[in-house]
Amino acid sequence: MRSSTPVPPAVRGWCPSLAEPLASRDGWLVRLPVGCRPVSSDQWRVVATLAETRGNGLVEITRRGNLQVRGLAVRHLDRTAELLAGAGLANRNPAADGQRAVVCDPLLDIGASPDRASARREVVRRLEQLVVDLGDGLPAKWWAVVDGGGPWPVPTSSADVAVVDHGSSWQVRVAGAVVASAGDPLAILHAVAAVIRRCADAGCRARDLPGVADGWGPMRSEPVEREAWWGIRKVGDRAVAPGAPPLGVATADALHLLARVAEGPVSVRPEPGRGVLLVASGEEAADAGAAELAGTLEQLAAVGWVVSPRDPRRWVSACIGSQGCPSALVDTHALARARLADTRGRRLHISGCPKRCGAPPGVRELVATPDGLHVEEVG
Incomplete structure (x- = not known):
């Protein structure tokens, strides 16, 4: 099964985007910085249509909850970028796009009080703006996480900066270690800004900063002990279920199915396990939402997706x-x-x-x- 490799393996210092697509063996590749945020029905449909008409029909879901359209022909790159930017899925100017570096907990707004959910959204907004204002010089692979502390695991340990809501307090982690904690979410953003400045000035990831804990006190690791589940669960007043394409690679047909699902009372959100989380609308009773998700899981299973805990x-x-x-x-x-x-x-x-x-x-x-x-x- 071994083959020759014309390109010696080397770690790239950048990530493919609308502004800088990547030439790969199966054509050009663009990455859409969704970052585990909900993707609307129209947006899923745009991605699916582009994949089948301009790409090779395949879209990857990455470990940061982003989408990658594969197999694009060079002649289609400009029009593809125009359509994706028009759909609000990416920015053709990465320097002006704070969202590109910020990944959200896919359940950030689920299971929290309205005030808490609003505070989380404000933290995301301010963090995105900090990346735009202070991030000139950040390496392309630098990224941050806002984690609601809920049941679904997000990769805070590998992020450069993570802001975690623990319910009674907010915490900042740098390269997986705790550096600041406060009751007011906006009070800890000065620590986040300091990390961004230092990484931008040095042009490096947080884990590579010399004396990374200087000015923040002793660092202590605090691992996230959460495991992904399979099947339908109640989270707050919502029914939630995961589904994943085999090996994280979805066909255009499956994405058209997600577009139809998202037209109804179900939110579809990419997640760090290279799949999606299906969240029933809060307007439905939990039992009704679970029934809606059960039907959706059956449709995904019919197109070959992983939906069962028994699926190896x-x-x-x-x-x-x-x-x-x-x-x-x-x-x-x-x-x-x-x-x-x-x-x-x-x-x-x-x-x-x-x-x-x-x-x-x-x-x-x-x-x-x-x-x-x-x-x-x-x-």
Whole structure:
């Protein structure tokens, strides 16, 4: 299954965007900085239509809850950028787009009081503005998280900055470690601004700052101990359920289905597990919302999505592999399908080259190298 690689594996210092698309093995790639925010019916339809008419029909959901349209022809890039920007899915000027660096907890507004939900939204807005005002010089892979502390896990430990709502207090974490805490969410934003300034001045990620805790007191790690569930649950007054395309790659047909779902009383939100969260409208009773979601899950299962806790595909992830990346040494998706029976309820990620793109923390990883396949543990 090994193939030659014309492009030596190398970690890129930037992320593909409307302004800077990426040339890959299967065509050009653009990333839409959704950041786990709800995507409207019209927006899903725009992405699906572009994927099937200008791309190769495939859209990835990333570990930061973004969308990637694959297989675009160079002649379609300008029109694609125009349509996506017009749909509010991206900005053609990344320097003016604070949203590109800020990922939201997909359940940020769920299970909280109206005042608390409003405060969370204000934190997101101000953090996005801080990135625009202070972020000139930030590396392209720098990112921040606003986490509502709810039941769905978000990757705060790998973010440069995370603002976490603990209910009684708000907390700032830098590269996974706690550096500030306060009762007023706006009072801790000065610590966030300081991190942004220092990273922008140094042109580096927060984890690479010398003496990262200077001025904030001793750092202490506080891991997030939450696990994703499968099936329908009640969160606050809403019914919520996850669904995921196999290996995070959705077809245009499946996205058209999401567009139809989002026309009704269900919000569809990309999430960090490379899938979506379906949230029933608050106007419905919880039981009615659960019934609505059950029907939606049946439709997703019919197009091949993972919706059940018994589906072994939920334990396996992979980079795009040799089907889409010129650096990949193997067909990672074929390897993933072949190893489903070996997971035994433990996460496995398959990387097509030593770059190890998209590997989640704390999993067993199968890495392709010129010397063969190697098993590694990702911390």
